[in-house]
Amino acid sequence: MNVDERLELVKRNTVEIVTEDELRNIFLNKKDIRGYIGFEPSGIFHLGWLIWAYKFKDLVDAGVEMILYAATWHAWINDKLGGNMDLIRAAARHVAYVLSAIGVNMSRVRIVYAEDIVSRVSYWEKVLRIAKSSSLSRIKRALTILGRRADEAELDFSKLIYPLMQVADIFEMDLDIALGGLDQRKAHMLARDVAEKLGFKKPIAIHTPLLPSLKGVSRMSFEGMEIDDIAAETKMSKSKPEDAIFVIDSDEAIERKIRSAYCPPREVENNPIMSIAKYIVFRGEKKRFVIDRKPEYGGSIEVYSYEELENLYREGKIHPLDLKNTVAKELIKIVKPIRDMLQANKDLWEELKDIEKSVTR
Numbered sequence: 001m002n003v004d005e006r007l008e009l010v011k012r013n014t015v016e017i018v019t020e021d022e023l024r025n026i027f028l029n030k031k032d033i034r035g036y037i038g039f040e041p042s043g044i045f046h047l048g049w050l051i052w053a054y055k056f057k058d059l060v061d062a063g064v065e066m067i068l069y070a071a072t073w074h075a076w077i078n079d080k081l082g083g084n085m086d087l088i089r090a091a092a093r094h095v096a097y098v099l100s101a102i103g104v105n106m107s108r109v110r111i112v113y114a115e116d117i118v119s120r121v122s123y124w125e126k127v128l129r130i131a132k133s134s135s136l137s138r139i140k141r142a143l144t145i146l147g148r149r150a151d152e153a154e155l156d157f158s159k160l161i162y163p164l165m166q167v168a169d170i171f172e173m174d175l176d177i178a179l180g181g182l183d184q185r186k187a188h189m190l191a192r193d194v195a196e197k198l199g200f201k202k203p204i205a206i207h208t209p210l211l212p213s214l215k216g217v218s219r220m221s222f223e224g225m226e227i228d229d230i231a232a233e234t235k236m237s238k239s240k241p242e243d244a245i246f247v248i249d250s251d252e253a254i255e256r257k258i259r260s261a262y263c264p265p266r267e268v269e270n271n272p273i274m275s276i277a278k279y280i281v282f283r284g285e286k287k288r289f290v291i292d293r294k295p296e297y298g299g300s301i302e303v304y305s306y307e308e309l310e311n312l313y314r315e316g317k318i319h320p321l322d323l324k325n326t327v328a329k330e331l332i333k334i335v336k337p338i339r340d341m342l343q344a345n346k347d348l349w350e351e352l353k354d355i356e357k358s359v360t361r
């Protein structure tokens with residue numbers, strides 16, 4: 001792959017790259033490029049995570065040495081899985097299996113647990129240095145990266161340490177690239193600013209879109225809010241299982257959840273089903289997508305890109321129910337091989353069932 005091909009691969013299905021010039025520059029000039037994604041191991045892998053998982057695969061395929069970082073202590077700070085560290089560690093295990101099921105070459109991936117780096121003195125020195133160069137108000141604003149509001153740190157000071165740790169993770173692992181959903185933006189921008197002040201390597205941030213919750217957006221106004229805060233508030237999340245689809249869901253559960261999801265006719269912006277079609281089914285690629293309809297309802301329609309689907313839906317040429325049925329069918333094709341792979345490992349499957357029952361926030 002030449003540099004342009006690598007860039008194209010990494011850019012597709014992202015919201016932003018900060019900055020693209022820097023990315024081109026390291027693709028041109030650096031041999032060993034290191035990137036990561038961090039996640040809180042605190043529940044079951046859901047559809048939203050597949051967006052970064054496919055991007056993780058693109059980065060590995062583009063020759064980036066990727067680290068899968070299980071942010072165990074961060075999940076503990078964030079009150080996940082009832083603060084049970086054994087369960088938190090167990091919840092990290094299945095993520096690598098999911099990546100492998102979608103075709104990530106795991107022999108080229110390094111898995112790091114927070115424990116591996118928080119045990120170093122150099123790590124805590126970085127946390128303090130980052131704190132020294134940040135204002136309290138900036139750290140409070142960064143609480144979006146935990147899915148929390150600033151006032152939630154009033155009774156639990158550890159939540160304010162979390163953003164400092166996330167930035168220290170980036171420096172301690174000496175990363176060139178930090179990958180994450182758009183809700184992680186404040187951590188990455190803080191890391192970039194602090195890097196300049198402290199003389200650390202400035203990470204390139206790659207942000208993938210956030211899949212909205214199946215119930216859509218109920219709030220009327222987001223005036224004055226920043227784009228990452230809005231996306232964070234409306235995203236599909238493992239802490240709200242009723243509005244999310246998980247990679248362990250049965251075909252029937254997927255069909256049922258899709259059938260009862262919010263899907264306003266002709267509208268594509270606040271429409272979780274269209275978002276699933278865009279970010280999970282098409283993912284910026286061309287593919288055949290067939291909407292089966294009886295001749296009396298206009299016959300079948302075939303499209304080959306998300307843009308074609310979007311135009312037809314906007315024009316009212318596709319009924320929400322037909323859209324739902326096709327998206328459910330395509331989604332099952334994606335989820336079933338992942339679920340089958342997890343289910344084939346009996347111990348892992350049982351562990352996942354325990355975790356499913358223990359999800360808290």
Ligand SMILES: Nc1ncnc2c1ncn2[C@@H]1O[C@H](COP(=O)(O)OP(=O)(O)OP(=O)(O)O)[C@@H](O)[C@H]1O
Nearest residue numbers: 039040048147180181209210211235236237238239
């Ligand atoms: N709905 C989503 N769509 C796309 N990416 C997501 C979504 N939810 C989380 N992510 C991304 O997944 C990574 C891990 O996020 P996180 O551990 O907070 O997941 P979560 O499901 O939101 O969890 P929680 O409900 O516990 O906050 C982050 O990079 C985040 O941006």
Ligand SMILES: N[C@@H](Cc1ccc(O)cc1)C(=O)O
Nearest residue numbers: 038039040071074145166169
């Ligand atoms: N804040 C991330 C998890 C994370 C933690 C530490 C990191 O270094 C990176 C990511 C989330 O909620 O998903």
